[in-house]
Amino acid sequence: MQSLRQFLSQWLEKVQTSTPVDVENIRQTLDRSSLVELPDALQQLQLQAIRQLPLPAPYLREIDQSCLAALEKWRSQGGPNCLVVLTEPVDDTAVILRTVIHQLNLKGQPCHDALVDWLQRPEVHESQLQQTIETALEALPGLETDSPVVAIPALEWCFLRAVEGIEAVEWLLQSLLADRQRFWLIGCNRWSWHYLNRTCSIGACCPQPLSLPQLSPADLKQWLGKLDCQICFWVQSPGDPESSAADDLAAPWESVAEQTYFEALARNAFGNAAVAGRLWVRSQHIPAEEKPLEGSSAAEEIYWMPPMTPTARDITTADRHLLFSLLLHGSLSLSHLATSLAAEPAQVQAQGHRLHQQKLVEIIGEQMAVNPAFYPGLRSNLKQNNFYIGGDLP
């Protein structure tokens, strides 16, 4: 009875996520069963290197083309004076938009960052959020001095799921609608956009938001290929085609194993760069007996396991509320998270710490965010538990 219950319990956990395959189970089917993930220090070095990579070319290309087309339409035909770029909750929306701003400036299309002094969500009480946004917008250059393209790199920084936090973004929406003299380029977390559209009808200012494209296996290879990493062995799952360099493979593939790996990576990451980067790091394994020298930035031998999304185990309803709040806002400080959940900070801190130990939540400075590797599984889990997530993936 106990083993039957255990079996059912394990089967149910798999049903709860769309890609609930556990790396442990896969590893057991392979010959090289003594492989372990990279030590935390090496993983952090790899992640740091990924953060310093330029954005994937398809992202920049899509936003650039859409922005220029929308600008042209606004100037010539009186189209909407706004383009919203939707990102996934685990993307760094501000980095993406600021890269686009820089690119537009280089191309001779001046674009001003309305939140230029903001490196992250301002740590102010929600009642002061509107005032903070007003101060930022007042610093914008006048219309007569420059081409009026203004960017809001991360709209999710401008709201908090609290009564006064919504008032701030409602005020911002009114300002955008009233100011037809400027073109607004807005970056926003998809879940935040759907939430604000439901609560404030923010979609009225921009009826056709642009979603970041899904990256193909070749796109991911091109993007991650900029990293200086060593490929020693491709470790395959049972049933994969034999790993061999085939002359008739189309570019950019050098072997069937490589192609299979990146196809799995693109599929499991839903073509999202942030998720793919995490899975890419997690798929690197070393022999258990190998111990990299302290301070070394590489291991002797690296085995590339099939990239799998990890499963979030044993999360409660309260955990789901916390994780949903983080995904809704992208990242939050402890005090803002407690406000969003209408809970005591001490209670939220204990809960967040427990999720951090399970690696579901990352803490960077004072900000908490969901680990991108868990995003596909969590998204599915929250949807099945009746949470209002940001629509279907593109």
Added chain:
Amino acid sequence: MIMLAALPPWLLQAVASDRVERFRNLLADITTLKLVQAVLIVAIAFAALFTTDRAINWLSEQVPRQYRLSIKHSLPFWRALIFSVSLALLVGLFLNLSPNNVLAVTGTAAVALGFAFKDYVSSITAGILALFERPYQVGDRIHIGDVYGEVTAYGLRSIQLKTPSDDTVTLPHNLIWNQPVINTNKGDLEAQVVTHFYLDHQVDGPQVIPLLYRVAYTSKYTQLQMPVEVVLEDQPWGTHLQLKAYPMDVRDEFVYQSDLTQRAKHQFARLGLSYPHLPAWGQGQP
């Protein structure tokens, strides 16, 4: 009886012998083995019922919320199946079920049992009908009479409700013949929650109504795919507002209501909105 008394003794004896013979033909031979089998069947049936109850309840709590109620709704059907199979096996053990025997048994017992078990049969009949009409299902939150709660068990004769104060109430199915059944969620995960607020006449409606909408939209429990509505009504003593919204899970009904009330009151205090001042009664006043 008079007609029987008029019969000659040899004919009376023949009729009596015939009835005894028919009764003997109806009953199968009762052996020790059959008794043991019967006890085993009953024991297995009880064990199966117990296991099914536990398994269905456990399974329903493990799966995602979307599937919880679907699994709970299957419980009455499993119980009915176990009862039917057990009864069929027992009847087959002890009775020779030829068509004549079946007619004899039902004809003789029907009248007696009908009077003795009138209400019981009425409840069972109502329970079977309710399986198809579905005024309530396991997992629904219903009002019957003065009782409100979640249907946690669906038996042949009765249902069990778990009330908000954690009481378990057993109600016979035949209540549906005469009493209205108010089902708040009807198989859905969401059910509307109405939260009442009372403010002074001086309060500005256009200020308060959007505020209450925001209170609902910013609650972590709110199901944003369902509509939110605020209704304002004037009363002699003040303004009555109703905030109608849906939580993601009907089980969060009361904690949701508490969350909305607490956060709304915080906003009322922030904006300096006043509550109604009720007149002082007594002291010679009309």
